[in-house]
Amino acid sequence: MEISAFLIAAAVFFVLLGAIWSVVAVVKLRKKHPETLWDWSKIDISDLSFPKNFIWGTATAAHQVEGHNTNNNWSRWEESFDKKGRPRIQNGDKSGRAADHYNLYRDDIARMKDELGVDSYRFSLEWSRIEPEPGKYDQNEIKHYHGMFDALLEAGIKPMPTLHHFTHPIWFDDLGSFEHEKNLEHFFRFSELCFKEYGGKAKYWCTHNEPGPFATMGWALGVFPPGVKNYKRLGQVLHNLMRSHLGVYQRIKALPGGNEAQVGLVKNMFQFDPYRRWSPLHWLICRISDGIYNESILGFLRDGVFRYHFPGISKIYQEHPEAKGATDFIGLNYYSNLLISPLAKQEPPFKPLIRKGQVLTDMPYATYPEGFYRALTKLKELERPIIVTENGVPDAKDDFIREDYIRRYLYAMSEAIKDGADVRGFYYWTLMDNFEWAFGNSMKFGLYEVNPETMERRLRNGSKAFVEIIAQHKKDHE
Ligand code: BGC
Numbered sequence: 485m486e487i488s489a490f491l492i493a494a495a496v497f498f499v500l501l502g503a504i505w506s507v508v509a510v511v512k513l514r515k516k517h518p519e520t521l522w523d524w525s526k527i528d529i530s531d532l533s534f535p536k537n538f539i540w541g542t543a544t545a546a547h548q549v550e551g552h553n554t555n556n557n558w559s560r561w562e563e564s565f566d567k568k569g570r571p572r573i574q575n576g577d578k579s580g581r582a583a584d585h586y587n588l589y590r591d592d593i594a595r596m597k598d599e600l601g602v603d604s605y606r607f608s609l610e611w612s613r614i615e616p617e618p619g620k621y622d623q624n625e626i627k628h629y630h631g632m633f634d635a636l637l638e639a640g641i642k643p644m645p646t647l648h649h650f651t652h653p654i655w656f657d658d659l660g661s662f663e664h665e666k667n668l669e670h671f672f673r674f675s676e677l678c679f680k681e682y683g684g685k686a687k688y689w690c691t692h693n694e695p696g697p698f699a700t701m702g703w704a705l706g707v708f709p710p711g712v713k714n715y716k717r718l719g720q721v722l723h724n725l726m727r728s729h730l731g732v733y734q735r736i737k738a739l740p741g742g743n744e745a746q747v748g749l750v751k752n753m754f755q756f757d758p759y760r761r762w763s764p765l766h767w768l769i770c771r772i773s774d775g776i777y778n779e780s781i782l783g784f785l786r787d788g789v790f791r792y793h794f795p796g797i798s799k800i801y802q803e804h805p806e807a808k809g810a811t812d813f814i815g816l817n818y819y820s821n822l823l824i825s826p827l828a829k830q831e832p833p834f835k836p837l838i839r840k841g842q843v844l845t846d847m848p849y850a851t852y853p854e855g856f857y858r859a860l861t862k863l864k865e866l867e868r869p870i871i872v873t874e875n876g877v878p879d880a881k882d883d884f885i886r887e888d889y890i891r892r893y894l895y896a897m898s899e900a901i902k903d904g905a906d907v908r909g910f911y912y913w914t915l916m917d918n919f920e921w922a923f924g925n926s927m928k929f930g931l932y933e934v935n936p937e938t939m940e941r942r943l944r945n946g947s948k949a950f951v952e953i954i955a956q957h958k959k960d961h962e
Pocket of ligand 1: 545548693694697752817874913920
């Protein structure tokens with residue numbers, strides 16, 4: 485055989501081998517990561533059941549609802565512009581008064597008690613108020629939050645504080661915040677102070693809210709402060725956030741009352757599903773994204789190892805044996821999945837791909853209750869109780885999909901519980917219309933609509949499904 489014929493035959497052989505290998509790999513991946521889709525026409529969404537002491541709640545974050553925050557990374561970001569001179573926030577919105585929850589929290593708590601009938605309230609402690617300058621604590625602000633804890637307890641509502649929900653003081657931001665491991669000491673000190681102050685008033689504590697979105701929006705997509713686009717630095721930030729969670733967890737446990745407290749990380753889950761389920765390229769992008777966004781965090785708590793890999797740019801592998809199981813519960817924030825295609829736009833604003841039967845919410849993300857079931861089932865691998873710390877829908881069109889959304893997602897959760905997920909509670913995101921970060925004031929997630937002029941609250945019609953389900957559950961377990 486001539487050399488050229490031999491080379492051609494060898495090339496054909498390797499191409500075929502490659503093709504067979506990728507088909508086998510794709511078949512395996514399809515089996516391992518099914519994109520569950522239910523036929524809703526055959527489902528009775530009223531068939532719900534939740535455990536007896538199930539916790540029903542609603543959640544907020546300080547900067548999004550309090551108003552009058554002027555000393556944190558977000559208040560500064562809201563005043564800044566990108567390189568082309570455009571405001572950072574959609575429509576140039578600012579958090580401003582937000583929902584004025586700082587002044588109106590007592591009325592809001594009364595609403596939670598009398599109208600919603602929730603058992604618990606998740607909110608965050610605004611670090612920039614409590615420690616406006618390094619090491620200097622504002623006693624009035626410490627007192628303010630005592631007022632909130634006490635008002636909740638008086639109303640029979642259990643407080644669930646979050647220590648870091650995307651905001652921190654400007655001085656901490658100037659130090660490079662979570663990009664540098666040495667800065668974590670500041671956050672540890674703040675967390676210890678909070679636990680010493682309020683530890684006796686709350687059983688469940690959230691350390692960090694969503695390391696994944698906080699880090700990727702801030703250090704990869706550049707739409708959150710500090711507006712960086714760098715996958716190497718993203719890896720460092722994610723690693724430090726996990727170190728930070730671990731450090732806070734260990735420090736709280738070492739304090740008086742720490743062993744009785746339940747301290748957990750809040751994990752946002754987005755599944756990355758290939759738009760074309762037979763495409764090796766689609767799968768490749770999905771697995772890399774999942775590794776960065778989900779596995780880096782889950783693996784830390786599950787195996788005690790931090791793994792991060794952005795091909796050709798950054799690879800981190802570090803063992804942290806003491807991190808294995810270092811969370812008393814896992815908080816789950818779930819909204820949707822992302823259907824990935826290399827042809828889809830890679831920069832915000834995204835226009836997500838959707839499957840037949842799915843509806844695009846305002847944010848925009850697709851409604852995907854089956855994904856909520858998948859996320860709850862997936863989290864079983866951490867062998868810790870799960871608390872759904874956020875789930876909700878932005879729906880400005882006067883309750884276009886809110887009721888359906890609530891009923892279907894709660895149905896999915898009920899199914900996951902039936903199938904063995906140890907879910908202890910569910911917090912609806914969010915209590916009232918708020919400042920939705922880079923989207924400004926345009927997203928209407930609230931159970932309550934807020935009139936921006938008068939600050940009046942009105943319970944939305946679609947929210948009544950949530951109130952009804954809580955009441956029914958309580959009746960069933962009287
Ligand atoms: C965040 C919230 C946010 C919500 C809706 C979560 O990622 O924790 O602060 O408002 O999603 O986008």
